[in-house]
Amino acid sequence: MRVRVVSGHWAETLVTPSGVRRSVRVTVAEGRIASVQDGVAAQEGDRHLRLVVPGFVNAHSHAFHRELRGRTHGDGGDFWHWRRAMYRLAAAVTPESYGVIARRVFREMVEAGWTAVGEFHYVHHRPGGRPYQPPHAMELALADAARDVGIRLLLLDTCYLAADVDGRPLEPEQRRFGDGDAAGWLVRWQALREAVGDDPLVAVGAAIHSVRAVPLSAIERIVAALPADVPLHLHVAEQPRETAAFLAVHGETPVAALDRLGVLGPRTTLVHGTHLSPEDVARVGAAGATVAFCPTTEADLGDGIGPGKALAAAGARIALGSDGQSVIDPLLEIRGLEAGERLASGRRGRIGPPALLAAGTWHGSTSLGLRPNRFAVGDPADFVELDPGSPRTTGAEPDQLVLTATASDVLTTVVAGRVLHGSGSIRRRAGAGPHDDRVSSDESAR
């Protein structure tokens, strides 16, 4: 007979985008929330947690960009200049080094409170473009890294066919990204899905690198062929040059073209969306799409400040990603989203703490095709304990803590009920005080 293992977790404070709750006891079985009670005491054996939030979800990552951290700041130039350094790195990675980097980066993400990641992956083949044998060496290196670390992974295998908006062939340094045409990418994508199989932590999603890298006819073909439940991600409007070049060739903006082709919808995530016209904002909102902002990367690369509040007002969801890994900290992405709004508008409180927390958590889940953890029975048991008594967070209102904390305040990260980072404190005996294992927030505040 199979024994159902149930673990108990008790939170002093639970903060979700829906509000603040106190003395919440959660039980977990088979990786999911099995029961939730508010205003109750901890039971013997419960893991005692201070301030709990849903697991942060990283909607946009290129793990290997981590190798550029702290190595391009003296170079000057713009995004396109930075891209040359990134291409030199992309030319050098092997399945072995790719896996080593991903393991390290996914581990850093878990320690920072990210419980799931969407890896936008386009370095598919050997330099020059010859496929690996056995196939999927680069992709399976990512999947293995995620399984080893225990983070949820949506492997967004990315179609990359052309060098620019006019459809010209790939440059030599881009050839290892390419599959020839849409049909070639679809065949490899289907085979990859079968190779990854049914895995509780790892799933395969789809991505179109950008309107620079995939001609419209190929985008149309891909969207028609993908199963309806597969998340689809695309880079859009990170740089004004891309939009201007596309407009010159096609006579419409990239978002207008994507809308016309039926690409935009609830399963679609547009990455960046930094330079959108008001008409494009309305199109994205009306489609109910997600836009993944990557504020620390967009600042690092000098991309600009995207219209987050306008997109949300139009009906889009905003999610957040670490993209280039210049920083791995979900709380700094949350802060960056709001900071950009304030810098652009001269007004405070533009997005507001509950919506900022939703961007960092639930909307990321939706973007990756995952069920958000709303702390309801059956939700994935992915959550994070923050320290409300650290030098950074002491005195903060619980629902405003996401605007004061950093990744250094992440005490515990739990994915599918497994503690991947930290330990929390275990309540040892019935009747013991609530802070028997740890200095209370009041004591540490003094």
Ligand SMILES: [Zn+2]
């Ligand atoms: Zn990206």
